[in-house]
Amino acid sequence: MLATTSAYLDLHIVGILSGFAPWIVYWVLVGNVPFATAAVLALVVAVASVLVGRIQRMSLQPLEIGATATFTVLTVLTFALSESVLERWLLTWSNVGILVVALISVLIGRSFVPELADAGPSADEIREEMFGRLNIQVQWLWVATFAGMTVSSSIPPLALGDSSIVDPRTALSVGFYWVVPVVLLALAALASRTLVNRLIAAANSPDVLRRTTFVAFRELAIDELYYLAQQKAEREVGAGMEAYAVQVGSAGVPLTGDESRESWPATYKVRERH
16 A cells, blocks of 8 residues: 555656656746747657657547647747747746646546546545545646746736846846746645645555445355455555454445345455554
8 A cells, every 4th residue: 555655656746747848848948048949849849748648548638739739839939920029928828838738637627647647546435535636636736836827927028018038137027937937836846745745644544444345145144244345455455554443334235137246335444464
């Protein structure tokens, strides 16, 4: 169990870094290299992410599609618009892109970081629900972060007629184009890690009551049902842990097409094996 939740934390970090990779590349480069170079390289990373995703799984993910669309548009705009317009709005548009992708993903029920959605353990219903709630909380945390970054990077072009993302002399531009968004990103990363750590602690708490089901023949006695429930719980908890306080539900549900067997609910708690 500890290994499972630790793996979830690792996948949480890797998922965020890989999913946001095109934007990270763009934000690092856009103030240090020609705008066209930054946009094209970010687009290359986005396309590479799509190709890798297709190799690993059949369906494309929202973040992959959104990154490709965002940086295709930004690449076109980079060649179509004047330098002064790009200096004012290019960073803001990239923030708008990731905000729209993240928000739509949450609203349609598709995790924009698939590693998070797939990493939660499904061995018992209680922990599965806990990881599901965490996934939603983390996604809304990042949506709020991207919204804050978008608002921050919109202030200089709206407040100053000559704002520029490459001008280090104007405190307003430096602060709201760069400092505030970077701080928001850092805080979001720390907050999401804290949420995952709390989930890991809660998921491994011996006080958490876990639910499961097992299949048994209808004619079995109560002690035999408890034995099967104990065996099912032991298979779910993993190495180094043991199930205790196992309880069997009051009634089983006949299986469809097989009335000789029933599905029984059961609950248990988990602790380290001594």
